[in-house]
Amino acid sequence: MRIAVIGAGIGGMSAAFDFINAGHQVVIYESAPYVGGLAAGFKDEGWEWSVEHFYHHWFQSDRDMLGLIRELGLQDKVVFPRPKTVVYYKEKFYPLDSPLAALTFPGFTLPDMIRFGLVTAYLRYLADWKPLEKVTADEWMRKAYGERLYSVLFEPLLQGKFGQHYKSVNMAWFWARFKVRTTRLGTFQGGFQAFSDTFAEILRKRGVEIHLNTPVERIESGTNGQVNILLKEGEQVSFDQCLVTVGPGLLAKLAPGLPEDYLRGLLTLKSMGAVVMVLALRHPLSEEGYYWFNIPKSAGYPFLALVEHTNFLPSRYFGGDHIVYIGDYLDADHEHFRLSKEELLERFLPVLPRFNPRFEPGWVRKTWLFRTTYAQPVPLVNHSQNIPAIRTPLPGLYFASMSQVYPWDRGTNFAVQIARRAAKMMLEDLTKRN
Template sequence: MKIVIVGSGLAGLSAGYKLCKSNEIVIFEKDAEIGGMAASYCRNFAGKKYFIEKYYHHIFRSDSELLDLIRELGLEGQMLWLKGKNAYFVDGKNYPMNTPGEILKFKPLSFTDLVKLGLLVLRIKLINNTISYDRIKAKDWILDTAGQSVYENFFAPLMKSKFGENAENVSAAWLIGRVKIRSDRGKEGEKLGYLKGGFNSLIEALAREITAYGGKILQNETVTEIVIKDNAVQGVIANGNFIPCEAVISTVEPRVLDILTKGKLGALHATLQSIRYQGTACALIGLDRKLMKDGNYWLNIKANVPFGAVIEHTNFMPFEDYGEHLIYVTSYFQDENNDLWIKKEEEVLDSYLKGLEKMFSDFSRTDIHWAKLFRRMDTAPVYEQGYLEKVLPFSPGPSGLYLAGMFSSTNYPERSMNGSLKAGFEVASFFMKKEENCEVCWLD
């Protein structure tokens, strides 16, 4: 059976990987590089070639499907578990946030507030099902559970930097999912997983498996329509050409899917339009020397700067792997009229660099080897109050049409690489079961 997959992110590639042995797979990718949000930038520096993700990524201990796949693809030898030091920049000062002892020294919160924060985290760890928290706003739940000071001085700046004007609409389910995924900490702090050589190894390994079985991955190819007739998929139109197929797996964001299907998903149309996505503007900068000399990997920020976090990759992975220091400077935005989306790359980079100069007195632009800005409008859904009712099904109705991606149940209430991988696996399993049932019905 010929299956067209729209998008080569982890959901699309993992679905193709599961289906390629018994089907003809064609993946359409609108960008020059495959991988979607997990795509990498290739850099040559001082005779050293390396790959670095355009948008920072790491693996959590709970990412069982991702870890199983890494072993299955023979990449286990590249797997590393490293300490990623975290801090919170408030009022011009870095506060380490790795161990209970360090957190107790977080001066923006009183001792009583710190106890309330600790009890809130403990309470979250005991929550096994977030369904009942979906219709509760995170802000309201924090206020009721830990009080005004904990919300305003700890959570509000973090939520504002991540969700902007939508921060107060985010559900408690998301907050609980977020804290749980980041709560695997020992006495010395959190350890995160990474593939030596970068996640490009994973993306390329999936692509090799697909093409080894005759699948095709077409880059710089944009699908402009998923053709549906008589409630059944007929094929897709890409670059003006009609490509017939028996099934389509779409991984694009909901509003784009609505455009591609020409509104033929009936009752799902309103849901597709109502799922709010946000974009990200992520700068990746190569430096001659360290930015955060205290060894911090991840720095959350409460300050008047145009970004919400600084991630120093080479305070996590060894500097020797790259030969230069690498940092991410990132911010989210909520609409296409935001300056982070409409301004030229050099203007956004300049605003970021001014923010770094404001935060780090010894930072100098002369230390910069290179800087790139990567932007996407379809980073992830905003998990607003009541989002659970909008989670898209793997099969939305028309025969032969399947959906998998950031919007899938596997990525709720908190998205991850593992969640997108699981979405691809589950839609492939759903497809295979449906085909098996059809064959049984035909034999009967």
């Protein structure tokens, strides 16, 4: 059978891996000039490793991603450093990524620490997500953790992640963060782009066709249960099945022949975009070696997070450059999606001395700007009722995206999980047809 995959992200390539292993012909269409999707990266001259457009890492609990890597025989190329994460409290940053750090954090009293430990342990080991999706995270955590803990730790995270929507996000989303995340963070030798390129080469050697710079214009029903894919310049290709791994809004645009209720479900899903600027600095920004700075919007910073990548990986991999991400989750109509790189840099540079008083604009060697309007789904109360079905009502057309990984948060691990679940379903459906 001939199977098409729309999108050469890690999820799309994972599904293609299962299809080719089952003996089918597989063609991947990707509009970008590279594989990797939202986990793709870039390399500047003199760098040994790539840097991701949007900061990425793996957790030690990422069983689907790490399991795939083992299947590919690439497990020896995965590394798991333990970087330092800090939170903002009264004009300073403090580590809060271990029990010892919690004991010394000035924002906690002893009763706070006991309450924090008990509630967090409940969420991690005892709680079930289904009742939690019936209440907002704002409401549940205010009661469970108390106003003080909530306002210091959790409200800033929700506000930064979801902006004006933060009071509407359900508690199951927060539960998922406690349930599976680890303090050790992983990456691939050479960067995520090195993994994606290696994965793509393995697929090509197995017979998968990967067409880059090839956007799909439309997906329609064909004859005899086939799916027709229309490319630019009127070219039409027919397949027995098609898996779409892009966002729900783009699927609605590509397949307007889907039934109205399914289309409406795709278009009513809320999501946030991401704006990320990458700086190559001549000197380290954090003298304490901090990797991830969580920043409350109320503190007056024009971004959500500052991530010093070279406090996670050595600067020697990047020609001696010190790599800093400045990132934010924003609604797609926010002005940061319209401003030029130079205009955004003018807003960001004046606050960098708050991380290091010695910082000067002359430290900046080069900058890059990356934006996407689809980066973070917004799960509302009872969100499980809104998840689009993998098997769409259009015969032969299937959908697997990060909008369907709920209650888990978006990321490459769950992209692999949802894509391989879709692949299994598709293969079973092929067996029934034949």
